[in-house]
Amino acid sequence: MTDRPHDHATTPDIDESELRRRVLHALGQPLVRLARAFGTPLADTVNGLRMTYFQQLKDSGVTLREIGELLGVSERQAKRLQQQLREQFLDVDHAHALPLRIEFMLWATAMSRARVKQLLSAHPVADVDAAIDALLRDGRIALESGRTPRLSPSRAVNNLVRDTWIARVGGLNSLFGNLADVVYGRFFKNEPRAFARTMTFLVSDADFAELQRIFAEELVPRIAAMDAKARDAGAATSVRLSLLWAPFDTVPAGPPTVEKGPGTEAS
Numbered sequence: 336m337t338d339r340p341h342d343h344a345t346t347p348d349i350d351e352s353e354l355r356r357r358v359l360h361a362l363g364q365p366l367v368r369l370a371r372a373f374g375t376p377l378a379d380t381v382n383g384l385r386m387t388y389f390q391q392l393k394d395s396g397v398t399l400r401e402i403g404e405l406l407g408v409s410e411r412q413a414k415r416l417q418q419q420l421r422e423q424f425l426d427v428d429h430a431h432a433l434p435l436r437i438e439f440m441l442w443a444t445a446m447s448r449a450r451v452k453q454l455l456s457a458h459p460v461a462d463v464d465a466a467i468d469a470l471l472r473d474g475r476i477a478l479e480s481g482r483t484p485r486l487s488p489s490r491a492v493n494n495l496v497r498d499t500w501i502a503r504v505g506g507l508n509s510l511f512g513n514l515a516d517v518v519y520g521r522f523f524k525n526e527p528r529a530f531a532r533t534m535t536f537l538v539s540d541a542d543f544a545e546l547q548r549i550f551a552e553e554l555v556p557r558i559a560a561m562d563a564k565a566r567d568a569g570a571a572t573s574v575r576l577s578l579l580w581a582p583f584d585t586v587p588a589g590p591p592t593v594e595k596g597p598g599t600e601a602s
Contacts (some may be wrong), residue, residue, distance in 0.1 A: 342579045351523070372589035375601055386424070388588040389416045431505020433458060438475055438488060443573045445479060445487035513575040528572070535583065549576060 349357075370380045385406065390400045403413040437451055446454075452463045467486065470476040477489045520529030538546070558576065565571035 356521060358518060362518070368586055368589075372587050373588060386416055386420050390415070390420055390424070393417070393420075394457050413554075431502060432508050433462060434470050434475070435505065435509060437463070437466055438470060438485075441476055441486055441488050442591065445485040447483050447485050451486065483559070509575070510577050510579070513577045516575070528574075546580060 366380070366384075370377075388401060388406060391407060391472070397405070399417065400410050400411045402416075405412045406413065406416075408416075433455075437455070440454065441453065448464075448467060451467065452460055455463050467476075471478065473484075474489055476486050479485045479487055517529045517531050520526030521531060
């Protein structure tokens with residue numbers, strides 16, 4: 336089993352700009368590894384990254400004109416990106432990402448439907464209403480009675496498994512959202528509560544089910560108990576914990592995706 340701490344005494348210091356560059360380079364490795372495995376051309380990969388950048392800016396309330404300036408494209412090109420985003424990716428956003436974001440907000444504190452829509456003003460009101468209705472319909476949140484009815488989570492710990500491609504892609508968005516928080520906390524805020532470890536070890540085929548059992552029967556109940564204790568205490572911090580494992584080197588190497596320019600001969 337490998338879980339080796341790094342020797343800080345032998346690591347040279349670098350400035351923050353260099354650290355940012357190295358962190359982004361490291362985060363780009365799994366993206367490129369999967370793109371190669373899928374045989375996705377570099378141009379398509381870059382365009383997908385551009386759309387993701389566009390979505391992050393749009394969700395934070397930046398105007399199309401400002402987005403064009405930030406991305407170095409015309410406002411017309413920014414509108415084209417918006418259309419591509421709507422056509423290709425908003426099904427997952429509507430079905431998973433927005434409901435999950437609302438659910439996470441409600442874990443922190445119960446609030447009225449109007450307050451949720453106010454905090455998510457960058458999203459169309461109809462989309463927020465649809466997401467709230469879906470959460471209520473699925474039993475993931477409940478409506479508390481009172482002078483001002485408030486929405487609250489119906490589960491202490493979100494551990495739902497919905498095995499559809501939309502749910503899996505939405506779960507991937509959640510995983511990488513948590514990864515971004517961990518990376519920023521550990522590298523740029525010196526946040527001691529941001530934790531990450533990777534262990535490499537051997538498992539017999541018969542024991543893979545044991546990993547699932549440890550998660551479901553030991554880890555989840557302990558986390559639920561911590562959540563209940565924090566709610567009773569009053570002062571608490573919302574935390575996302577991601578747990579994942581897979582056989583080492585599952586992703587195939589894939590074909591090279593270097594694109595040929597005009598007049599370039601294949602060698």
